[in-house]
Amino acid sequence: MNTSAMKSTVAQLKTQIQRAMVAAFGEDLAHIDPMLVPTSNPKFGDFQANVAMSLAKPLKQSPRDIARQIVENLDLGDLCDTPDIAGPGFINLRLKTAYLEAQLKAMQADPRLGVAPVNQPQTVIVDFSSPNIAKEMHVGHLRSTIIGDSMARVQEFMGHRVLRLNHVGDWGTQFGMLITHLKEACPEALEASSTVDIGDLVAFYKQAKLRFDTDDDFKTRSREAVVDLQAGEDTATKAWKVLCAQSRQEFQKLYDRLDIQIQERGESFYNPFLADVVQDLEAQGLLVEDQGAKVVFVDGFTNKDGNPLPLIIQKSDGGYNYATTDLAAIRYRTGKDGAERVLYVVDAGQGNHFAQVFQVGAKAGWIPDGVELTHVPFGVVQGEDGKKFKTRSGDTVRLKDLLDEAVSRARTDLETRIQSEERQETEDFIQDVAEAVGIGAVKYADLSQNRTSNYIFSFDKMLALQGNTAPYMLYAYVRVQGIARKGGIDFDHLPAEAGIHLADDSEFALSRYLLQLDTVLEEVAQDLYPNRLCQYLFELSQTFNQFYDRCSVLQAEEPQRTSRLILCDLTAKTLKLGLSLLGIRVLERM
RNA sequence: GGGGCUGUAGCUCAGCAGGAUAGAGCGACCGCCUCCUAAGCGGUAGGUCGUGGGUUCAAAUCCCGCCAGCCCCGCCA
Known part of the structure; x- marks a missing residue:
């Protein structure tokens, strides 16, 4: 079958x-x-x-x-x-039991575990992560990065062509102050291909911001620098490139660590198309001049005074803003990229913005029939006090520090356990397990919540190692591998003629969960709620642990023994696949 | 003023294309390792599903009002 x-x-x-x-x-x-x-x-x-x-x-x-x-x-x-x-x-x-047993056998023989690829693959763009150049990735980028990556993985697995785009903030007025500050405070960076450390670059951003906020002359020079940059002036362009290159390097370290594939295509990419956006809107009679700016009035939105709300396409100084960029991106993506579905994994606070931009894009005819643009919103990350997540000193939490702490805590737990169990493990093993558990826990904690609500970040909870956490599922997987090791079992070479024989209630329960994988994945691919996949994997793990508790595998008589081995194998494969679609890797031992 | 999200057990959250007794984890309490890793399993306690109406054979779920919290609303992105 x-x-x-x-x-x-x-x-x-x-x-x-x-x-x-x-x-x-x-x-x-x-x-x-x-x-x-x-x-x-x-x-x-x-x-x-x-x-x-x-x-x-x-x-x-x-x-x-x-x-x-x-x-x-x-x-x-x-x-x-x-x-x-x-x-x-x-x-x-x-x-019927015979039917269930046949389904499970079919699943065992299928590398996709019974999940059919879609009949009509689409080109799907997932727009996620999107940090800002010259800033460090922080906790605010966590959700977009993790959720976006998972959704891209699910779309890919379902057979779609997926383009993962990092719409980094590499353009805009903030570069005025950065360029100006770079020219004045760090001119050597513009000489050779010398490098500036990103830690310095973050401090650098703060210094530039401080000067911008307190020094009017600096502010003026910064505004001029924006004009220079937009005009393609050499020094400004060189400064901009230096800043981008530095940031890119640092971002990549985090993406590597998080095992995330993403292609950078920043805001600046769309610069050549911005004038066309304005022209086209103008030609269609959609553009209105209002208080010196060129705007499109959007339906269904009013400002604080109850008047129609404009979407600003071109500022009174002739500059463009992010709405223009997003419109250009829509045109490019539905046009050149041939996207049939675009997922914007961006925080819920930008709901209005996307509703407006999509509306204008539709009015302008840039969204062909059958093409679906979807804002995939998520809530903010909060600390355990329910307020914005900050360090003790009140600073934004750097993503790197957050991951380090998760791994470090996972390592401490692991070392304690190794000691109490009197195991001997190598440093490589400990480091590898700590990294997988720590990073997996951070990802899983985020993905397992309904993304629409705010998310209270807690190391203690995600690393609790019990309950609906990554370690719980990793452990269920490890248990299966433990059986294989102990029994010298090679799951890929179980007797081909061996059948499945369900008897115990826990075997039936496990079977029913195993056979739901396809339905769950189709749902997740459609509705973009990774927590449903998490919920499924958690319940599957629970059901497996009940089975493990009640049914001995290696000591069972044939044909029960091989039948149970197949159930174990299917569980492990399902967990491995499911977790991989969440961007979480499994371990053979932990 | 407009728009959005949230409100379910002490805590953190599922469930919300309506369906049988509202679930899980944590925390609390009680059990289970001569046996495949107890990072596990079983059990007990704990809920006017914010609130008031409406639709329905049936509402945590759909509709309307209200209350509370958070977020967004013209030249930042």
Whole structure:
């Protein structure tokens, strides 16, 4: 059985129920959704159809009678036992054991674990991370980077062509002060290809900002520098490049550590297209001159006085701003890149901005039919006091420091455990495990929350090593590998003819979870909520741990032993795949 | 003034394309290692799902009002 045959369990059940509905009540019901969902409780079987209750009124019959007539016309072949009718009129379906066993075997033979690639791959752009040049990546970039990376991985796995874009802040008026300060405070940086340390560059940014805020002459020179830069003047351009190169190097260290692939395409990339945006909007009669600026008035937004809200396309001084850049980016992405779906993984505070920019893009005809631009918003990271996450001294938390601390705490935990268990482990092992656990914990803690709400950051909670955390799942994976080591098992060479024989409740529970992977991933790919994948992996791990607790594997008699080994293997592979789609790597031992 | 997000157990959060007794983790309490890593498993206690209406056979979930918190709203990005 191949992937596409596997994923059709739900589809098959739906089709059959629909047929039964038509057979019982006529063609009118041909397009009524049977309302088939997984059961709320395993004791009700695997799936429940809730359609009977909703038909009671139109059919003027009792829900239970309707359910009975549907069931009488229902042909589920080898999929299910005879359905039960329960409660007010639920139709409960229980998959036949033989069917489950066959599905699991098919999953074992499939490198994609039963998840079919999409039929029609799209070109998907994921716009995420987007730090600002000359600033250090900090906790504020954490969510976009982690969520964006995971969503890109999921889209890729589903078979889409994915372009991961880092829309870095490498342009704009802040470069005026940076360039000016660089020229005056650090002229040697403009001479040779000498390098400035990023730590210095961050301090450098602060110095420039301070001068800009306190020194009017400096402010004036900075504004002139912006004009120079925009005009392509040599010194200003050189200074800008120096700043960008420095930042890029530092960013890359973090991306490497986080195992994140992303292609830099900063705001400056769109500079050559900004004038076209203005021209085109003007030609279409969408542009209005207001208080010296060129703007488009957007529908559905008003300012504090209740007047229509403009989106500024060109400032009164002739400069462009980020709305212009974003519009140019829309044109480029839907045009040159051929994007059919663009995901902007950007904090929720920019909801208005994206709604406005998308609206203008649509009005201007830059968003072809069938192309979907989606703002994927997320809440802010807060400290345990519920306020903005800061260091004790009140500074922004640097991303590097945050990762270091997570790894360091993971290492301390690990060393304590190694000591108490009287194990001997190498430094390489300890370092590797600490890094995987620490980084994995940071990522998982973020991804496991519904992204729309604010996120309270807590080292203690993410590294608690119990509960819905990365270590819990890594441990479940490690347990399987432990079985393989102990038993000298090579999962890739289990007897091909070996079957699955489900008996214990925990084996059935585990099987049901394993077979939900495809549904979960399709949901995540569509709805872009990584926490659903986390939830699934957590519940799978819990179910596995229950199975592990109740069923011995290596000491079981055949054919039970091999059957259980297959369940273990499938669990491990599912965890490994799921975690990899979250950007988290597994460990063989920990 | 407008828009958005959030409000569920002591804490942190799931659930919200309506469905059976509202779930998990942490914390508290009680158990379980002669046996594949106990970073585990089982159990107990703990909830007017902010609030008031409405729709429905059925509402934490959908609609409206209100209350509370956070965020955004013209030349920064």
